[in-house]
Amino acid sequence: MKDVAARAGVGLKTVSRVVNGEPGVTQETERRVREAIEALGFRRNDSARILRKGRTATVGLVLEDLADPFYAPLSGAVEDVARAHGSLLIHGSSGEDPAREEELVLALCARRVDGLVVVPASSDHRYLEPELAAGVAAVFVDRPPGRISADTVLSDxxxxxxxxxxxxxxxxxxxxxxxxxxxxxxxxxxxxxxxxxxxxxxxxxxxxxxxxxxxxxxxxxxxxxxxxxxxxxxxxxxxxxxxxxxxxxxxxxxxxxxxxxxxxxxxxxxxxxxxxxxxxxxxDPAELGRRAAARLFQRLDGAAGDPERLVLPTRLVARGSGERPPAV
Amino acid sequence: MKDVAARAGVGLKTVSRVVNGEPGVTQETERRVREAIEALGFRRNDSARILRKGRTATVGLVLEDLADPFYAPLSGAVEDVARAHGSLLIHGSSGEDPAREEELVLALCARRVDGLVVVPASSDHRYLEPELAAGVAAVFVDRPPGRISADTVLSDxxxxxxxxxxxxxxxxxxxxxxxxxxxxxxxxxxxxxxxxxxxxxxxxxxxxxxxxxxxxxxxxxxxxxxxxxxxxxxxxxxxxxxxxxxxxxxxxxxxxxxxxxxxxxxxxxxxxxxxxxxxxxxxDPAELGRRAAARLFQRLDGAAGDPERLVLPTRLVARGSGERPPAV
DNA sequence: TAGGGGCTAGACAACGTTGTCACGGTACGG
DNA sequence: CCGTACCGTGACAACGTTGTCTAGCCCCTA
Known part of the structure; x- marks a missing residue:
């Protein structure tokens, strides 16, 4: 960014303004800056941006196994909602191992994700307390959290x-x-x-x-x-x-x-x-994911109040095998 | 971290040493630091760490649709390899939209992922040139890149x-x-x-x-x-x-x-x-993902040389429907 | 006892960005 | 013609961490 500023003959802050589309820059100045950006192949470093701003526009998702056909749509739904809110999704699979879940969740927190959607493998989430106190939002889905209270979305x-x-x-x-x-x-x-x-x-x-x-x-x-x-x-x-x-x-x-x-x-x-x-x-795994993500972003947008538990109905789809035995 | 240092009555750097398990800290000092960390619920801020160190220990994966049963195992395999190399996976779905692919890839690059595994939706990846020049590694999988040359893993x-x-x-x-x-x-x-x-x-x-x-x-x-x-x-x-x-x-x-x-x-x-x-x-979608990720980490570990194209064989599994028409 | 070596610990700068503030210039109103 | 308001711009600090360098201490040896 320094280089861009030097090449365009402007100050550092002006480059920042152009990059972020902030107002208060002449068209001519903006042109010069964009030219320099182009010439130098400059890309903003989001790590520094995150460091400065505090918000990462990233949410984390921890579930058991991404490849499981039950979780894939859930994950896709969370991603869709995240995208609609301008966020990226960082993802990790716990493989049903509580230790790995904790490791992953803490790694995501260290990356300063704004919020977490968790399909818990662990039955004790007190390790999350400092994070929650620090302002990380967390929503549990498919299974409830253990020994802490947090928003939860379940099936019946x-x-x-x-x-x-x-x-x-x-x-x-x-x-x-x-x-x-x-x-x-x-x-x-x-x-x-x-x-x-x-x-x-x-x-x-x-x-x-x-x-x-x-x-x-x-x-x-x-x-x-x-x-x-x-x-x-x-x-x-x-x-x-x-x-x-x-x-x-x-x-x-x-x-x-x-x-x-x-x-x-x-x-x-x-x-x-x-x-x-x-x-x-x-x-409806996609609906589980959608609801959980929606709840997460409500919290991120400042929704206060006690944790909620949402239970989605299931649907019996009768196709015959409950009556006659399946044969092939 | 400042607070931790103050509470433990030590210098900033000493806390850093403890957190990273670096040598040169007395047991007694370490104990005091750990106690302060515990008491304050301190977690290292990885954004700052990344900013300082340059490496993020994160790889990006962009594919078409995470919920597709073909891509889910691929994604899972990439994650496994990433984990084995101590990296996290950030993930995005392009939905087969070239503009969205570019947006996602650049967003991941701005997050300074160390490398990328891409199932391309676009047919022109020249937008990646500045990134590649900047040292980001990229491996294409399932489909080849367009108008640039890069490591690729395909099926036959x-x-x-x-x-x-x-x-x-x-x-x-x-x-x-x-x-x-x-x-x-x-x-x-x-x-x-x-x-x-x-x-x-x-x-x-x-x-x-x-x-x-x-x-x-x-x-x-x-x-x-x-x-x-x-x-x-x-x-x-x-x-x-x-x-x-x-x-x-x-x-x-x-x-x-x-x-x-x-x-x-x-x-x-x-x-x-x-x-x-x-x-x-x-x-074998998992194998595609495994090979692509393995190649990526080879590059990240400094492997030089021209881009490679790897083509995995397919396997005809005859089950009858090629002979008689399926009926239900 | 003095000097040297090894080890622990801290001060400080730097990473790349953004928020704050202050500055100079122009336009406008009195 | 002067004062005020406003706009475009840049200098600077700060975000939280780590690498480098140096200071101080203790112990050992000559």
């Missing part, structure tokens, strides 16, 4: 799970299995609760072998599928706790020629083209 | 397309249609070229109504599907130019009960579970 996991199980019960199923993610994950725990309550309300006992929470690794899920649909009293229906589990379950049932009805949490592409179509509890 | 779009068409020809198809993305997009153009050459090599004429390049909007693609499979001389097979087109084609053929064999470019989840399974030309 409990209600969605209840609806799924009620759907299966409605088709006469009595032995219904549930395969879900690690119980430490809020969504998994809520879906389990919904499953249990729906079963209880229907007057059905839940045998211990019918619930299995843990890794969503295909190998584990496939083994559980096989186990639950075998033996003297196999389940006649499965409720799968998220898109990864559902996909593996469909594949396993198809490969083994096993007959079990199926309802999955999370919609997925092509679910309608299998035969029968896979019945799912659909969330 | 031409060869993959040839293979797809040869596969269809091998099953006796003579009237084969191609529905692809906008011809201005490198991958679409290459796949078209592969289609044409394979048809020519098989001694087959390509009637004008059999090729359709343009938006991948479901409405357009569905209409083209219907058109090509109708009339007095309908195609007996379709080659679809990317995952979005393929999905719409499968859906349209199924909904209309239309019989046409199908090979799609890009693999997608569940392709194996439809009946018949959808035959695809599979790319």
């Amino acid at each position: 996991n409990y209600g969605g799970a209840r609806g799924a199980v009620e759907h299966l019960v409605g088709y006469g199923h009595r032995r219904i299995g549930f395969i879900g993610d690690h119980p430490g994950i809020h969504t998994a725990a809520e879906r389990l609760r919904g499953y249990r309550d729906a079963m209880a309300d229907a007057g059905l006992a839940v045998a211990a072998p019918w619930t299995s929470l843990g890794s969503t690794e295909p190998a584990r899920v496939a083994a559980e599928c096989v186990r639950m649909t075998s033996g003297p009293e196999p389940v006649t229906a499965l409720f799968t706790g998220n898109n990864r589990v559902t996909v593996t379950a469909v594949r396993t049932l198809a490969a083994g020629g096993r007959a079990a009805a199926l309802v999955g949490f999370d919609d997925f592409e092509m679910a309608d083209l299998l035969s029968p179509g896979i019945t799912v509890v659909a969330q | 779009n031409y060869g993959g397309a040839r293979g797809a068409v040869e596969h269809l020809v091998g099953y006796g198809h003579r009237r084969i249609g191609f529905i692809g993305d906008h011809p201005g997009i490198h991958t679409a153009a290459e796949r078209l070229r592969g289609y044409r050459d394979a048809m020519a090599d098989a001694g087959l004429a390509v009637a004008a109504p059999w090729t359709s390049l343009g938006s991948t909007e479901p409405a357009r693609v569905a209409a083209e599907c219907v058109r090509m499979t109708s009339g007095p001389e309908p195609v007996t097979a379709l080659f679809t130019g990317n995952n979005r087109v393929t999905v719409t084609a499968v859906r349209t053929l199924a909904a209309g009960g239309r019989a046409a064999a199908l090979v799609g470019f890009d693999d997608f989840e569940m392709a194996d579970l439809l009946s018949p399974g959808i035959t695809v030309v599979a790319q």
Whole structure:
């Protein structure tokens, strides 16, 4: 910038004015400055600008895995909202590791992002307290924060799970299995609760072998599928706790020629083209992202008030697999 | 940091030393400093650090749409490599708009990212010349840069397309249609070229109504599907130019009960579970991202030499739909 | 005991920008 | 014709950190 000023024969501040489109510069002066900028290939250094101004026009997003088809639209929605507010998005994947989440979040804070959207992997976010006190805004999405209070946007996991199980019960199923993610994950725990309550309300006992929470690794899920649909009293229906589990379950049932009805949490592409179509509890991940980002920018624009918790409804999409077992 | 220094009764530089784990600080002094840091909730301001050091430990990624199932794994792979090199990833979606691409890339450069991985939407990247001259590294992936020379990682779009068409020809198809993305997009153009050459090599004429390049909007693609499979001389097979087109084609053929064999470019989840399974030309998007990011960090680590172009092979995954028409 | 070497610690400048303020010149009104 | 207001412009400090350089201390040795 110094060089540009020298070449154009003007002061430093005048270059700054031109670069930022501030008023108070003659057309002629502006022309000379722009010429010098062009000639020298000058680009403003935003690090210095940020240092001076305090605001970075950047928001951070931390989620579990960007490549997961559930999170990709969420991430895209956050980006759209950020762009509409003139902000860039810095992104990191925690891989469901609390330590990595904290590391990432603090790295983003050190970069002085204006705000954060977090899909938490950790269950204790007190490490964020100094940041929040320092004025960083944070919105949690998909799962609530742990041991601090902050704006949160969730899906109705409990209600969605209840609806799924009620759907299966409605088709006469009595032995219904549930395969879900690690119980430490809020969504998994809520879906389990919904499953249990729906079963209880229907007057059905839940045998211990019918619930299995843990890794969503295909190998584990496939083994559980096989186990639950075998033996003297196999389940006649499965409720799968998220898109990864559902996909593996469909594949396993198809490969083994096993007959079990199926309802999955999370919609997925092509679910309608299998035969029968896979019945799912659909969330709207893009809407989750949009709402969370919108809330974040409200806070950044100065919205005060207590943290809000927003719960978005889910939608049961019946396609047939809740009735007849999927076969391929 | 000033406050921390004051509270600990030490100099500014000593705090800096502690924060960065530099040697030359007594245990006792370090303890006092850490205590002050804790008490004040101090976090280093990376903007200032970046300003001072010149390196940001951040790389930028610009692609078309983060939510696209093809780009999500690519993005994830770039992030993994970046993390392995201690860098953060800043990310932006161009939405296939050249102006937006330029805007994003320059915004990232203004943030002084160390390097860029770009899936270009533009066909003219001369705007990057000043940045490259200033030492920013850039690697292009999935599509080559326009009017500048830079490291590039591509899939073998031409060869993959040839293979797809040869596969269809091998099953006796003579009237084969191609529905692809906008011809201005490198991958679409290459796949078209592969289609044409394979048809020519098989001694087959390509009637004008059999090729359709343009938006991948479901409405357009569905209409083209219907058109090509109708009339007095309908195609007996379709080659679809990317995952979005393929999905719409499968859906349209199924909904209309239309019989046409199908090979799609890009693999997608569940392709194996439809009946018949959808035959695809599979790319490895994660590998594209990994290779591009690896190349970027080689450059950042000082690798000299001319730009390299790396072309990754594709793989034909035959699942049946190249032979019999998909039906649902 | 004096001198030298090694080690800890602090003062200071610099990174590149922007906000504040002051300056000189011009136009306009009294 | 003088005073005032306003406009374009530049000098300067400040943002928070790190690299360099130097000062002071302690301990060891001659």
